[in-house]
C-alpha cells in the first residue's frame with residue numbers, strides 16, 4: 001500500500017518543539033536527508049556528550065521515514081561485524097521489522113556483505129543511510145575509509161551520517177584517510193542554561209496536576225530548575241540525564257510546603273528553604289566523592305588528586321594529557337626547538353632549568369594555560385610517542401590508534417576543554433590540569449616533563 005505523503009512542515013515543527021535548542025540542526029539535517037536522494041557528501045554531526053546528537057538524528061530519520069541503519073562504534077569496530085549489522089538492519093527494514101543482525105551468517109566475507117548492499121539500497125531507489133554513532137572511535141581504522149566511500153565502491157545508494165564528539169575537520173576523518181570525500185558538518189554546541197531549563201521542563205511532573213493549576217506549577221518548576229538544579233549540578237555536568245535525575249530527587253522536597261498546605265506554589269522563598277537541607281546534603285556527598293566532587297568544585301578538574309587519575313586514565317590518555325600540558329604551557333615558537341632532533345640533542349647536554357626559564361615559568365604561570373589547535377596537540381603527542389618508542393618502553397603504534405577516542409574521553413572528563421567548537425579547521429583546546437597533577441602523571445609514565453617546558 002502506498003505511503004501517505006509526509007507533512008514536512010508539520011514534522012519539522014513537532015521535532016523542534018520536542019528538542020529545544022536544536023531548531024537549526026534539525027532544519028540542516030532534514031534539508032540534507034529529507035529529499036529522498038542521497039547526500040552528495042558524508043555528514044558529520046559533532047558536539048559534546050549528551051548534546052542530543054543521537055536522539056535528534058534518530059528522530060529526524062524516523063519522522064521523515066528515511067531508511068537507515070544505526071550502528072554504535074562503541075559496540076562494533078571490526079569491518080565485518082559493522083557491515084553485517086548494516087545489511088541486517090536494511091534487510092529487516094525491507095521485511096518490515098528491525099533486525100540487529102544476530103541471525104546472519106558469520107561465514108560471510110567482508111566483500112560478500114559489501115556486494116549485497118547495491119541490492120538492498122539500489123541506485124534508482126530512495127537513499128538508505130548509515131548512522132555511525134561515536135564515529136571518532138573508528139579514526140585511523142581502515143573500515144572508516146570503506147564506509148566513507150561505500151557509494152563509490154559498491155554503487156549502492158547509501159549515505160553516511162557520522163556522530164562524534166570531534167568535528168570531522170578537526171582531524172579524525174583526515175587521519176590516514178586522504179581519499180575520503182569532504183564532509184558537511186553540523187555542530188551541536190553545549191546548551192545554555194535557558195536551553196537546559198526548556199529541555200528539562202519538557203518532563204515536568206504535571207500529569208497529576210489539575211488543568212487549572214498546570215500554568216503556575218510549570219512556572220514553579222522553571223524557577224526550581226534555575227534556582228536549585230542548575231546551581232547544584234551544571235558546573236560538574238551539563239548532561240541532560242544527570243540534571244534530570246537530580247531534578248527528580250529534589251522536586252518532592254521543594255514542593256513539600258505546598259503539599260502540606262503551609263505555602264502557595266508562588267512562594268518561591270519558602271519552597272527554596274524547604275529543599276535547602278537536601279541541597280546541602282547533595283553538595284557534601286559530591287564533595288567527598290573523589291571524582292564528581294572535585295570536578296564540580298570551583299577549582300574544577302585541575303584540582304583532582306594525581307593518585308585518582310593514576311588509577312583512572314588509560315596509558316594513551318596520560319600521554320595526551322602531557323602533550324596538552326606542554327602545548328598549553330609552551331608558546332608554539334618553542335616546539336621546533338624541542339622536537340627538532342638537532343635542538344633536542346643540544347638540550348640533552350644541559351637539561352637544567354635556567355634562570356631565564358624560571359622567570360618565564362613564573363610569567364607563564366601567571367598568564368594561565370594557552371589555548372592550542374588540535375593539530376599542535378597531535379604533533380606534540382606524536383613527537384612524544386616517537387621518543388617513547390625510541391626508548392622502547394611501550395607499543396607506540398597501538399597508542400596512536402586510540403588517540404581520537406582518548407581525546408574525546410579527556411574532553412568528556414573536561415581535562416581537555418574545546419574552546420572553539422564552531423571553528424572547524426582550527427578547533428582549539430585548553431588543558432586545565434594543575435602543575436601538580438601534570439607532574440604526577442609524568443612521574444607515572446616516566447616522562448621528564450621539566451625538560452619539555454620552555455615557555456617562551
Ligand SMILES: Nc1ncnc2c1ncn2[C@@H]1O[C@H](COP(=O)(O)OP(=O)(O)OP(=O)(O)O)[C@@H](O)[C@H]1O
Nearest residue numbers: 018019020048049050051052053054055056199240
Ligand atoms: N534538545 C533536547 N531536547 C530534549 N531532550 C534532549 C535534548 N538534548 C538531549 N536530550 C536528551 O538527553 C539524552 C542524551 O542525548 P543523546 O544521547 O542524544 O546525546 P549525544 O549527543 O548523542 O551524547 P553522546 O555523544 O554522549 O552519545 C537523551 O535522553 C536525549 O533525549
